[in-house]
Amino acid sequence: MLISYDWLKRLIPLDKPATEVAARLTDSGLEVEGVHTFEQVKGGLQGIVIGEVLTCEKHPDADKLKVTTVDIGEAQPKNIVCGAANVAAGQKVIVATENATLFPFAGESFQIKKSKIRGAVSEGMICAEDEIGLGASHAGIMVLDTDLPNGTPAAEYFGLASDTVFEIGLTPNRADAASHFGVARELQALYHTRCQLPDISRFKINNTSRPINIEIADPEACPRYAGLTITGVRVGDSPAWLRNRLKSIGLSPINNVVDITNYVLHELGQPLHAFDADKIAGNIIIVKRAEEGTSFVTLDGVDRKLQASDLMICNAAEPMVIAGVFGGKNSGVTAETTSIFLESAYFAPASIRRSSQVHGLKTDSSFRFERGTDPNMVLYALKRAALLVQEVAGGEISSEINDIYPKPIEPFQIRISLDRVHRLIGQFIGVERIKAILTDLNILISEETETHLTLSVPPHKVDVTREADIVEEILRIYGYNNIVLHDNISASYLAKFPHPNPEELKQVVFNLLSGSGFSEIITNSLTDSGYYETAENPDGQLVRIVNYNSEDLDVLRKTLVFSGLEVLRRNINRKQKDLKAYELGKVYQKAGDKYKEQQMLALFLTGNTAAESWLQKSDKATFHYLAGVVQNVLVKLARTDYTLQPLQHPYLTAGVAYQKNDIVVAELGLLEERVCKKLDIKEPIWYAELNWDYLVRNYKNQLVFQELAKFPEVRRDLSLVIDRNITFDQIKSIAQRTERKLLQDINVFDVYEGDKIEAGKKAYAISFTLLDKSQTLTDKVIDGTMNRLMQQFEKQLGAVIRK
Template sequence: MLISYDWLKQLIHTDKTAEEIGTLLTGAGLEVEGIHTFDVVQGGLEGIVIGEVLTCERHPDADRLSITTVDIGAGEPSQIVCGAPNVAAGQKVVVATVNSTLYPAGGEPFKIKKSKIRGAASEGMICAEDEIGIGTSHEGIMVLDTDLPNGTPAAEFFGLGSDKVFEIGLTPNRADAASHFGVARDLQALLDAKAQLPDTDAFKVNNTSRPVAVEIQNTDACPRYAGLTVSGVNVGPSPEWLQKRLRAIGLSPINNVVDVTNFVLHELGQPLHAFDADKIKGDKIVVKNVEAGTIFKTLDGVERKLNATDLMICNAEEPMAIGGVFGGEDSGVSEATTSIFIESAYFSPSSVRRTGMAHGLKTDASFRFERGTDPNMVITALKRAALLVQEVAGGEVSSEIVDVYPQPIQNHEVKLNIARAHTLIGQHIGVERIKSILTDLGIEITSETETDLTLSVPPFKVDVTREADVVEEILRIYGFNNIEMSENLATTFLAKFPSPYAEDVTETIAGYIAANGFHEIITNSITNSNYYQAIGETANLVQVVNYNSEDLDVLRKSMVFSGLEVLRRNINRRQRDLKLFELGKVYELQEGDYKESRRLSLYMTGNVTAESWKQPSIKTAFHDLAGVVQNVLRKLNAGDFEVQKLAENPYMRQGIAYAKNGTVIAELGMLDTAITRLMEVKEQVWYAELNWDYLLKKYKDKLVAEELSKFPEVRRDLSLVVDKHLSFDELKKVAFRVERKLLQDVNVFDVYEGDKIEAGKKAYALSFTLQDKQQTLTDKVIDSTMNRLMQQFEKQLGAFIRK
């Protein structure tokens, strides 16, 4: 947001410099990100002064040149060679002094230097109006009618003084400061000065020849609508003072009527709109919603399809503007306009925000309406605009002010406990200082006791609704820097820190995964609902109410699609061997409540090893991903998980799940080709998703260590044939149930399925590691253990032992 220093000083008197004002505003929460100089004419006519031609003689070597001596108020006169036909002694002229820079209209800037022209020294330049950028004429030098002393800056003569402009980073909660008067209101509390609204006492209704009726059909979206008619206006360029004000804050002048509405918006924070009164059919304004799908052409020439929730400003027959957002092309002010209807209204922030987001429209008006404007400023701004229109465009107010306001918006009552306020502030500043600040900010004290103040907060203070908000207002004016730090700091609240700290655990695991060749990705939690519609998974989706784009309209229910978007982008750029991971959040609507949870997702596609002279490339397989997932779980001390068959999953065609204490902690497998085709990923993708919230909650930060055994391990191998549906995990469970003390590990080193064994069967080759940590194992104990294992494999699983 840009605020003009000169404009600000018209609303509040201050002798402080722009830099001092900037410091005060920043301390009060209106961060001044920069202060730059605005010049009406580029360069600000710096180094250009008024001079007087003392002598003028023809150049001896050039018929069209003259040698002059010019008094520029610098002691000795300067000799200047001039080629203008109208130069003569006794003239007051504009002189560009040596080392000044000229910015000519329509040309490149150039620096004035001492030079010789046809052998004659020249120390400066006598200028035409186009040469200093204030006009287009080049018929001759400017001859001034002035008594100003020689050496006076030309900018002073032309009234082109520069302005300082504050660039303020306005936070969303400070809608009350989105104007010059709003900033002046803060300065009122910071300085011993009074912010003055522009004088509107001169406003009067000249006649009532052009009345316009107003009807509000949707009072929720438009609680207040006012307007008046001005007839006999002459639409044209704005006067220089108005153009200067707008250009200083980065706006381009359009015409005197539109410029007035923009001026008032930035002066008072109340958006206005001017309609061509002759385009208001039936002399009636109707504020309502129209049928969804209605086509409406806005001022930018774009035809837009309206939604049923869009609030429209209509005449008796058709829409004319999108309420609080954008005007219509057919009803706007043009050079042919002679009568205007000025609209000043208060629109619901949620209505304007919803409409602006739906159509992708952001205007100065919608910026303010969607944050909350002051409903009590509506009439003041309307009168101010009417007076300014009459001043710059002529005309007469030809209707009474029509003001439809069925349910006036009341001030908000807040109770402030003085003792609690001092506690929140951090030191005792005194009740009188508190009252003074609140009064200066426009907050009325309706009653008070020894302990409490009852406050009436005006509606322009949109964000001040609680006691804490009031204390914040007091603190930013009193000054955070003025709160003294005590020698002994204490707190009445100590936050709980999880043990181990979740971020540390996350960083450790992320580091481990990255060390295994994975690249971390960060994707948007907002995604496209069409992805879920395509696979029939639209239940429980969390819809984004005010989405910017139709491609980003829901919060993701799964990490799958956002990761596939990254895979697609990389594969399309010939990066096909990919290992990616992401720690992010997923969202669901469950039983009317929103649920947010964190997930760790991993993606693998392409080759797991690159082609080299030593070995060919190896395609990524399920166990490459499973190994990483298992190691992550072991690092989190969740190694004793149970392997389950993958439950019905809309994203994975085949895979497994890991469970702990009945809770699924990870799912992994191959993504369904229907989904990868939908996302235009032609490669096979292996995917895993871990329940990160559960894992962090159950994580135990413990280091288990034990002394190395003095007694050796013993390995025995066993080959057995079982039903094809039996998994290695089931064999492993049986083994550990049979022998808990000596059995240290079970591993599978070969699996066979083929014509050498019975159909519907498969053969496992298993290794068993046995160890007694108290003594050396004997052959008798080893054989007894293996026999018991074989018996239980035969009994419990129907296995055939191959001997």
């Protein structure tokens, strides 16, 4: 929801900075998600001033150009070359000064710079209407009739003003704030001042020549319906002030009558509808349910089938509007309309919500009706709109106000305990402060005792129906930040201690692995020294058991490889060949006269990754499958800032090492055949080993939250032919260095090595995801980014770009 600050200040006396108001609204529950500047003309005519042409002479080297000197209020006149045929000495003109940026009516923006044109110095630009975005005319430069001094900003001459606009993320329960007046009521309580509705004392009935009768057939769905007729209106364009008001909150002007209904809706939160009175058959409005299956064409030209639950606004012959949701094709105001019937009503939220959902129609009107509008605003909004229609479209009010309100909606009566209010708030704020806040919120105190208050809550506060709701209203205005947290407070919502619990981390990772189909194994730390070859494991590095009971258990394991392979061998020998296993255990090593123990996480993978099934193909275990699991574990442990390095593990081949600051974080690859032969295993075994102690010691759960992008991502693909020894990590590193701002993701989706490319080469198909968080990417920016990336790949990698 967009709210104009200038519009707000017409409803409540406020001179606070927009940033402060935004912060106060956010603290009270109306979250301001953004603060924007609205300009009637893009750029606000910054750097564009009024100037006076002092001299005008023909350019010596160009027949169609003239050399002028222009006084723009500075010490020295500016030399400006101009190509307009109508430029002449003595004229008052619009001048874009050096470094000003122009936003023309059509085309790209451009900056004015000092230059030479056919040898003549030009220090600015004398502008036509279209060149500064004021209109489409390019017949010649603008010649002004004004006595304003030279150098006066053009924005001042044209009466252009900017506005600050709040973007509020309105929650469903805050229907009372779905308008400028609703936000003004909130600020009334926050700043302890008074907001004021626009004056409607001028409203009067001019005649009663065009009455329209009203009949409500379903008073439960439509508790209140009011309307009046205005004749002699002239439908046309709205005045500039009205167009700019609507544009500032993102609405497109349509015509003066429709614009007034939209204006009042966003000012007061009361939806209105203007009918062409001449199209109301029988001069009667009937509010009733639709007949099941009735065909109804809405304003968007769609033929919809009505349901019996749809509440309709009908005339004597046919339905005209889906009540509170959308108008019919023939119900609206057109350029030929001269008489209108202005509707203002209160509809039951449930009825409007049902019709809106059934027909998939979400409008500004349904947004408010389905959350709950103020039944007491119906007549005021009707009179306000009628006066504005007369102001911008003329006409006379030609009927009495017909207000059908058989059962008035009464305020909510709530009795609250002052002690309970203070207990729920968490501290004593005082009875007088509570009463002042309630008064500022327009909640009347109808009865008061020493311990209790009986309150009359106006119907526009649809979410305030219980004592707890009253406490929330008080606390919102008093300020959550003003509630003191005591030193001895203890609650489950407090942040965790910075040092994680290793057992909790272990459980997180184990849940991940088990959920990925891996089974936990637990093996003996004692193992056979025969597994270790002397060249790879000198005798001095093994931790030997002095009094061992078995020659097969004479050393402490130096790696988890062999004890894990023993488990795999036992399963493979029993025809269980599709295996996924993990173990978290300690390994031991002797260095000189010191002993070292370290906890490692091992992953084993062999056979197929999933059981055979008619539903899916059974794929063999691969390096990439295991690498995906390892990366998921590293992400869970908040470790993603590693680099890929060549593998140096004594038992692995065809793999990689994940490294951080010269520390090996993880290694994975295919266990060498000679290692598997030690245990008579013939199947290929994929193995990964993670440095658990390091990962836990360096765990930092630094969650980063950021706003969802408002602008779309763009994907571009490249096919690179590169040397076989070049890794994807090198490509990724070059791409990230080349484009730090826009590049969000880079991914390989195909790799080819074969006889269709030269020997020693491979082809990568790579996708690049680009995103600018401040604006929509243009083709020019995207192409420029991709060209820079291609140049760097060619330069640094010798890549050939396949096109």
